Amino acid sequence: MTDLATRTLVTSGRDTRSLGAGERGARSRMLRLPLYLLLIVASVVSIIPFLWMVIASTHPSSELFGTPLPVLPGDALWENLARLEESIGALRS
Secondary structure (H helix, E strand, O other), X not given: OOHHHHHHHHHHOOOOOOOOHHHHHXXXXXXXXXXXXXXXXXXHHHHHXXXXXXXXXXXXXXXXXXXXXXXXXOOOHHXXXXXXXXXXXXXXX
């Protein structure tokens, strides 16, 4: 065994010589899978409020509280922006 391989085995604290390269890779992937699934779920849950904000801004208020809830953008974006400008002057400097 080379000096580099010996140092790698000694410093890692585990004897990985008994596992083949493919087995180590498969074991590592299996341990990471739950973490990746958790991160994907957390990402989707984090994006939902922003997606709802965009969808809600394109519908009249009366449609937002009815059933079924809108899941696709509507056509009232410009009317909503005009109403926002009138009420609080959001676009004035």
